[in-house]
Amino acid sequence: MKAANKHSKIIQAATKVFAKKGFFNARISDIAKEAKVADGTIYLYFNNKFDILISVFEEEIGNLIEQVKKLLAKESDPRVMLKIFATKHLTVMKKNKNLAEVIQIELRQSAKLIKDYRNNKFSEYVNIISSIIKLGQEQNIYRSSIQPGLAKRAFFGALDEISRVWTMSLDTKYTVEDTSSQVMEIFLSGMLVPGMELPE
């Protein structure tokens, strides 16, 4: 078997095991067994357990970025672009619960563990949101009062929290499409009844 295959197999296995048990409760032997390799083999491809976690992020989020960017390239309306992002994110997270959990739980955990590790891929992913917002502001579609740096976090946080609940339960009450539309309505038009003013 080629090295690339085995590296990838271990990443796949680790994503599954981390999602199921969490990083700290995951055993190297669990990952090895899942990947159908010997424990020692893992150390031919990764420096240590934590390195596996980092690699899982980089790889999985890297894929996600690629897919999202490809979808966005076909669209020019910043309103639609944001919806594409939301729908894609929710779709992937609903389908790939392993990845969803790893992002939601381990990503946070990891950031504390190694201060050095700059989660570049993750930042890159979230920054897609702010670049869409900026684009919309240039086209006078999004208000100039919106701060892209805060709005991207609010938008991502909203999607993340929703998909978090999905991973916890088997909540199928809301479809991706419904949820996505609802989030878009909130973020684009807000929750106020038309004509209703902001307080103060």
Added chain:
Amino acid sequence: MKAANKHSKIIQAATKVFAKKGFFNARISDIAKEAKVADGTIYLYFNNKFDILISVFEEEIGNLIEQVKKLLAKESDPRVMLKIFATKHLTVMKKNKNLAEVIQIELRQSAKLIKDYRNNKFSEYVNIISSIIKLGQEQNIYRSSIQPGLAKRAFFGALDEISRVWTMSLDTKYTVEDTSSQVMEIFLSGMLVPGMELPE
């Protein structure tokens, strides 16, 4: 020393230690040292390490709920109420980074660890949001098309993600008031320029 005192002291210590090191990297002896009691003493008040974590949530979030509810009791405009929630949440999280981290990181981790554990306090806290939304819908201030169950998550997720970034960095770029206003603008009026329609 009264038992209540010691129980509380351990909770305080644990909140601090969990926030600093994370649940898995925190040692019972760390908590004991921080609380200035013997290791064994902790087991007179808690069943096990995880039980401490649960208790930290219950206590800290319980306090938060109490404070928020007290503030909301004085207000009747659902728009202002939501802003009060946002401002209070962000204020507490910015001030008490220990609690912020425990909520953001450990809460997520814990849910996986014990399926049995119903995070009632946490649910109760988030449900404050949906009850405000429902109230606003009854008063025809919030659109009836908004689904409170989804919107509460989007709203909480937005606040949570923003405060998450605050705990990670020493990001003081945005004040609580600015941030709160920005989030309120997004959630109440959306990001679209007035008159601009939703796509499709």
Added chain:
Amino acid sequence: MKAANKHSKIIQAATKVFAKKGFFNARISDIAKEAKVADGTIYLYFNNKFDILISVFEEEIGNLIEQVKKLLAKESDPRVMLKIFATKHLTVMKKNKNLAEVIQIELRQSAKLIKDYRNNKFSEYVNIISSIIKLGQEQNIYRSSIQPGLAKRAFFGALDEISRVWTMSLDTKYTVEDTSSQVMEIFLSGMLVPGMELPE
């Protein structure tokens, strides 16, 4: 059980296990079992495996130094003093093969492992020899041409190599008394037939 007891028990056990298996082949669990304590208990008294080895030296050689010094205090003739040293060393090494092996084998090994570790007790022990030689030189009993720093090593090396062979085999061909006398004859009068000159 008092701490002092347990510390000592572990030292005793470690001496036995190191002697039997060698440092690298000795398992912490072997020592724990021999000392009738739990594995973890060992780490309450020692920092790590190597620390145990160092402690074995310090303790065992410390005892030896004490005994030798007590014996020497009663004697003033540097010729007899050297014989006392030789006899005591050989006696102890023949009786306590564990200690003998630890000194001969592990002492050497250890020196390589930690450059920092100054084997003070061991140096102190060997320096007893050179101080006797210096004393003899002052009394014009030992030639002034003898360099105490080299002679102490030659003398100790001779005793050590002889006792090394004793630990390897069950060699009882030579008694301690015979051996000691023989070594003394060599070191005091040399091997030459009286009147025979040094070459060159």
Added chain:
Amino acid sequence: MKAANKHSKIIQAATKVFAKKGFFNARISDIAKEAKVADGTIYLYFNNKFDILISVFEEEIGNLIEQVKKLLAKESDPRVMLKIFATKHLTVMKKNKNLAEVIQIELRQSAKLIKDYRNNKFSEYVNIISSIIKLGQEQNIYRSSIQPGLAKRAFFGALDEISRVWTMSLDTKYTVEDTSSQVMEIFLSGMLVPGMELPE
């Protein structure tokens, strides 16, 4: 490359690595890298790691024996012969610290590991000393009271301990010639001032 070459290359590499790191800390991969062969190749020439150690002894000490015997063949005075042995031993050990360490440390370690292994080459080497002593006794140059079996060990032990210290430090206080002369003076004439008697 011829097999003989590779076998020899591995021996050379192993001597170097064992000396530097010690047998237990030496890795097969270290030796392989040093010998510029693949790890697996080593197992075409040696049964296992320990077998390499044995082979290092056999080869290196074999060379030493050969050289010493060649030097001794030219000399007939047992006093000079012993000095030749001492000088040659010290010279080689000072020059080839790798070999010195391997002899001093690993030789001892190994004896414990395989009881079966008869260290023939090493015995042969040390027996050169006793055969010189016997020769001197026949020529009435060495006292008949000297027991060659004990004296050889005392003599070798003296040389070994001195060279041990050399390998540990960068001790250049004593030259080989000074040291050799000093050892010869001690072993041939003893340490007593002429006319001074043995005690008792």
Added chain:
DNA sequence: AATGAATGAGCATTCATTCAT
């Protein structure tokens, strides 16, 4: 109630050895 010494199960990692190529 409080202590903290003692316990021992549990795991990341290493490395001698094998074997398919």
Added chain:
DNA sequence: TATGAATGAATGCTCATTCAT
């Protein structure tokens, strides 16, 4: 012969929990 990727047994050390005092 030679390679080096793969194996998996082996172990020092940690730390949550217990319990004699």
